[in-house]
Amino acid sequence: MAQNRSRLYRVAYSWCHDPCLADDLVQETLLKSIKNAHQLKDAELLLSWLFSILANCLRDHYRRQHPAADIEEIMELPAHDASPEERRAESELVGRVRHAVATLPMGQRQVITLVDLEELSYSQTAEALGIPIGTVMSRLCRARQALRERLHETAASLHVLNPKLRRME
Amino acid sequence: MSEPNLSEEHLSAFVDNQLNPADRNRALDAINRDTALQQRVGEYQQIKNLLRHAYQRPPEPLRAAATPPSRAKMMLAATLLLAAGLGMGWLLHGYPRFGATPTGVVIQVSENDPEKWQMALINARSVRNAYGKKHMGIEIVAYGPGLNMFRTGSPATAGMDQATKQGVKLLACGNTMAMTHTTRQELNRAVDVVPAGIVEIMQKQKEGYAYVRP
Numbered sequence: 001m002a003q004n005r006s007r008l009y010r011v012a013y014s015w016c017h018d019p020c021l022a023d024d025l026v027q028e029t030l031l032k033s034i035k036n037a038h039q040l041k042d043a044e045l046l047l048s049w050l051f052s053i054l055a056n057c058l059r060d061h062y063r064r065q066h067p068a069a070d071i072e073e074i075m076e077l078p079a080h081d082a083s084p085e086e087r088r089a090e091s092e093l094v095g096r097v098r099h100a101v102a103t104l105p106m107g108q109r110q111v112i113t114l115v116d117l118e119e120l121s122y123s124q125t126a127e128a129l130g131i132p133i134g135t136v137m138s139r140l141c142r143a144r145q146a147l148r149e150r151l152h153e154t155a156a157s158l159h160v161l162n163p164k165l166r167r168m169e
Numbered sequence: 170m171s172e173p174n175l176s177e178e179h180l181s182a183f184v185d186n187q188l189n190p191a192d193r194n195r196a197l198d199a200i201n202r203d204t205a206l207q208q209r210v211g212e213y214q215q216i217k218n219l220l221r222h223a224y225q226r227p228p229e230p231l232r233a234a235a236t237p238p239s240r241a242k243m244m245l246a247a248t249l250l251l252a253a254g255l256g257m258g259w260l261l262h263g264y265p266r267f268g269a270t271p272t273g274v275v276i277q278v279s280e281n282d283p284e285k286w287q288m289a290l291i292n293a294r295s296v297r298n299a300y301g302k303k304h305m306g307i308e309i310v311a312y313g314p315g316l317n318m319f320r321t322g323s324p325a326t327a328g329m330d331q332a333t334k335q336g337v338k339l340l341a342c343g344n345t346m347a348m349t350h351t352t353r354q355e356l357n358r359a360v361d362v363v364p365a366g367i368v369e370i371m372q373k374q375k376e377g378y379a380y381v382r383p
Contacts (some may be wrong), residue, residue: 003382010224013224014220014224019228019231020230093219094223097220097223098223098224112220113220115185116216116217116221117224121187122182122185137178138178140178140185141178141180144181147216148216151216151219
């Protein structure tokens with residue numbers, strides 16, 4: 001459970017970039033997962049099931065914050081605001097990447113973090129977020145194109161992290 | 170679009186290894202013919218690596234001591250107690266059961282991060298101190314970006330000789346070496362090579378080793 005908790009927390013943080021909110025979302029997710037354990041028929045699906053609960057908890061959070069708003073619209077809204085923590089760290093590599101992710105619309109942010117951070121397949125991502133695979137693919141493309149533009153200079157410094165893994169097979 | 174035969178979606182799916190074999194071969198053909206596509210694939214892989222690096226260690230919430238735990242947290246604690254009482258173990262599925270001693274521990278190093286490497290060594294030492302090397306196999310398997318930790322002259326070199334003297338096996342992934350054109354000579358001499366890091370980890374788990382990823 002500790003490992004699931006840290007994976008959930010990492011994803012929750014990459015979605016909201018607010019440590020306290022991420023922690024609350026993860027606690028809620030674990031609580032709901034225990035309550036609804038009977039719904040999980042196949043242990044293989046545990047991870048995408050947990051992420052789907054996390055995504056629902058985030059929706060619930062938005063609903064509480066914006067009772068009158070359309071959640072789907074919120075998920076597609078461009079995000080302009082970075083957290084104070086993000087701004088402080090902006091000069092560093094990690095901060096620049098997190099800031100670029102934080103400026104993606106939530107729908108794109110959720111897809112790219114599940115695929116790139118958690119290595120979920122497209123079908124697992126679709127399942128977790130309750131969206132069609134075609135939407136996963138189109139959001140992923142838009143997210144990557146946006147990050148490509150925003151991280152153009154940052155990516156050049158990648159050789160510091162990973163000098164030898166740039167070749168494809 | 171420089172390559173009409175390969176959509177952006179297919180390019181992304183290629184990077185994520187989500188294409189079926191036929192589409193993957195078609196994508197490879199298109200990419201091999203087009204340097205712009207090659208560059209794009211490289212960029213998407215770099216973005217993937219940057220993202221993983223950026224969220225390796227998300228900050229933990231700093232709550233003031235006076236701040237009460239959230240309602241969800243208190244309910245979680247209560248529910249966990251209840252769940253433990255009812256013997257509901259599904260969430261712990263796959264974790265070592267109390268009372269059953271694993272036959273060994275296999276530690277995964279897949280990130281190019283000296284701190285994670287140090288943690289792997291500390292884990293190995295703790296296990297050895299607790300169980301003794303006669304009773305417990307201890308392996309550290311590096312693959313992907315983690316292979317850099319095994320290179321001669323990497324910041325991780327310091328503890329390696331001592332670790333192997335204490336019975337810890339250091340194993341490099343042969344697949345990663347082939348993909349990155351790394352020769353045996355470029356790695357620390359304390360390191361052995363296995364054909365595939367991930368297969369080694371799975372095999373050891375099958376043999377009853379506990380799996381740890383620091």
